Amino acid sequence: MPPLRNVAIIGVGLIGGSIGQALRQRGLAGEVIGIGRRQASLDKALAAGAIDRAELNLEAGVASAEVVIVATPVDSIADFVQQALAASDETTWVTDAGSTKTAICADVGPSAAKRFIGSHPLAGDHRSGPENARADLLDAKTVVVTPGETTPADLANRAQTFWESLGANVVRMSPQQHDRALAATSHLPHLIASALAAATPDEWLSLAATGWADTTRIAAADPALWAQIFSQNKSALLESLDRMVQQMDQLREDISAENWSQIEDTLQQAKRTRDTLGN
Amino acid sequence: MPPLRNVAIIGVGLIGGSIGQALRQRGLAGEVIGIGRRQASLDKALAAGAIDRAELNLEAGVASAEVVIVATPVDSIADFVQQALAASDETTWVTDAGSTKTAICADVGPSAAKRFIGSHPLAGDHRSGPENARADLLDAKTVVVTPGETTPADLANRAQTFWESLGANVVRMSPQQHDRALAATSHLPHLIASALAAATPDEWLSLAATGWADTTRIAAADPALWAQIFSQNKSALLESLDRMVQQMDQLREDISAENWSQIEDTLQQAKRTRDTLGN
Numbered sequence: 001m002p003p004l005r006n007v008a009i010i011g012v013g014l015i016g017g018s019i020g021q022a023l024r025q026r027g028l029a030g031e032v033i034g035i036g037r038r039q040a041s042l043d044k045a046l047a048a049g050a051i052d053r054a055e056l057n058l059e060a061g062v063a064s065a066e067v068v069i070v071a072t073p074v075d076s077i078a079d080f081v082q083q084a085l086a087a088s089d090e091t092t093w094v095t096d097a098g099s100t101k102t103a104i105c106a107d108v109g110p111s112a113a114k115r116f117i118g119s120h121p122l123a124g125d126h127r128s129g130p131e132n133a134r135a136d137l138l139d140a141k142t143v144v145v146t147p148g149e150t151t152p153a154d155l156a157n158r159a160q161t162f163w164e165s166l167g168a169n170v171v172r173m174s175p176q177q178h179d180r181a182l183a184a185t186s187h188l189p190h191l192i193a194s195a196l197a198a199a200t201p202d203e204w205l206s207l208a209a210t211g212w213a214d215t216t217r218i219a220a221a222d223p224a225l226w227a228q229i230f231s232q233n234k235s236a237l238l239e240s241l242d243r244m245v246q247q248m249d250q251l252r253e254d255i256s257a258e259n260w261s262q263i264e265d266t267l268q269q270a271k272r273t274r275d276t277l278g279n
Numbered sequence: 280m281p282p283l284r285n286v287a288i289i290g291v292g293l294i295g296g297s298i299g300q301a302l303r304q305r306g307l308a309g310e311v312i313g314i315g316r317r318q319a320s321l322d323k324a325l326a327a328g329a330i331d332r333a334e335l336n337l338e339a340g341v342a343s344a345e346v347v348i349v350a351t352p353v354d355s356i357a358d359f360v361q362q363a364l365a366a367s368d369e370t371t372w373v374t375d376a377g378s379t380k381t382a383i384c385a386d387v388g389p390s391a392a393k394r395f396i397g398s399h400p401l402a403g404d405h406r407s408g409p410e411n412a413r414a415d416l417l418d419a420k421t422v423v424v425t426p427g428e429t430t431p432a433d434l435a436n437r438a439q440t441f442w443e444s445l446g447a448n449v450v451r452m453s454p455q456q457h458d459r460a461l462a463a464t465s466h467l468p469h470l471i472a473s474a475l476a477a478a479t480p481d482e483w484l485s486l487a488a489t490g491w492a493d494t495t496r497i498a499a500a501d502p503a504l505w506a507q508i509f510s511q512n513k514s515a516l517l518e519s520l521d522r523m524v525q526q527m528d529q530l531r532e533d534i535s536a537e538n539w540s541q542i543e544d545t546l547q548q549a550k551r552t553r554d555t556l557g558n
Contacts, residue, residue: 223546267502
């Protein structure tokens with residue numbers, strides 16, 4: 001990829017900060033500008049080597065940018081995208097890093113299709129903040145890019161090249177396809193991890209070992225961020241949840257009926273699925 | 280702990296092998312004897328430094344042992360305990376490493392209370408076999424020791440000292456208390472991890488990231504072993520499963536009703552519970 005002019009990152013947390021570090025370490029941008037609401041967060045991002053310059057003023061921050069990445073909580077993304085589009089000219093394109101896509105792309109609106117395309121880097125952590133950013137966070141990770149029906153091929157290609165230059169593998173699908181798939185592979189696991197943690201009686205927690213720790217790990221993530229994600233992907237999440245409830249009902253029935261060979265078959269099918277992913 | 284005479288380990292897999300390695304590296308036993316049905320497994324245990332000597336014959340293996348540890352799949356533990364008791368004299372005591380306790384202790388029977396006490400080291404891994412054994416597997420881990428009503432205090436103390444000498448922290452509770460607690464902290468998480476993996480459509484697996492990987496990790500464990508564990512702890516598992524289903528029903532209702540602040544509260548409660556455990 002030819003070096004970009006400036007890149008502006010709105011919201012320099014774990015994801016935004018990691019993108020900034022990767023851009024800087026790989027020398028991919030003239031300048032990386034971090035845009036945030038609080039100076040304290042921007043100072044952390046500067047200290048983490050995630051940005052070259054901090055800006056509290058969005059208009060000033062995006063004015064010189066060739067690319068703007070909005071990496072804020074999902075509820076605020078569409079609004080920041082619109083502000084970034086309004087404060088920049090036709091040579092600036094905008095993408096985001098949100099965990100949901102349908103609501104964001106719809107809220108931004110089809111009139112922005114020439115300059116905005118949705119993205120979702122499948123790289124996170126239960127820790128947050130620029131202090132946990134890592135330049136290799138996207139290395140060999142998948143980034144979903146979600147062109148709409150009127151997105152120009154050129155914009156989709158530029159977004160793909162951008163993420164690939166940070167080390168990621170890009171797949172393209174519609175915002176709706178993305179949300180259905182991610183409901184199953186990310187939002188449901190989060191809901192389940194939280195339900196399991198919440199359903200564990202406190203007095204037995206001292207007997208929790210690796211299995212409980214692994215299965216509930218993502219329940220440590222930020223509750224407000226995840227409530228937003230669930231709210232933006234309500235119908236696909238319910239669809240995935242119903243598939244899970246059906247699976248659990250069947251297991252409950254098999255356990256009650258002492259149908260152990262059927263249970264072993266289900267565990268075997270689960271193991272096959274799990275084994276395809278590796279550790 | 281004064282050094283033990285010989286220690287015999289029946290079933291030298293991940294747990295048995297790790298106990299053997301720890302005994303040998305800490306110089307705690309005269310000889311560590313591995314007892315198994317297949318020479319190939321015993322050879323792996325020898326190669327892993329888990330045992331001093333391999334025995335295919337149980338009677339010969341336990342004859343000189345001061346302590347016998349049965350670390351086989353739960354279905355076969357009670358039988359091996361009885362064989363070990365029959366093949367040794369009053370100076371030999373026996374314990375096990377099974378994930379369930381009520382059925383095993385009942386099957387061994389109260390007449391063995393002077394020489395058998397149940398144990399459960401809360402240390403496992405989704406990998407198995409002596410080749411994955413580690414001398415530090417029990418380091419700072421919890422081992423539950425489950426005296427019955429007629430277990431002599433002296434035997435419980437000896438079992439506690441044994442596990443502590445391997446680096447573990449010991450807690451004591453009845454077999455029934457153990458099974459109710461472990462249903463919630465270990466058996467249910469396993470069932471949930473497997474249900475989640477089984478409920479994930481194959482075509483979306485390429486979009487699974489860290490969250491899915493963590494939440495389903497233990498679904499990679501041995502299906503036959505876990506079907507046995509579920510079968511031995513059926514009623515407590517169903518009780519835990521019902522608590523989980525109730526939690527999920529409530530979450531489903533809150534999502535349907537778009538009661539996002541209630542959902543955020545539930546996620547917050549789950550996070551608090553999860554955070555008490557650390558990473």
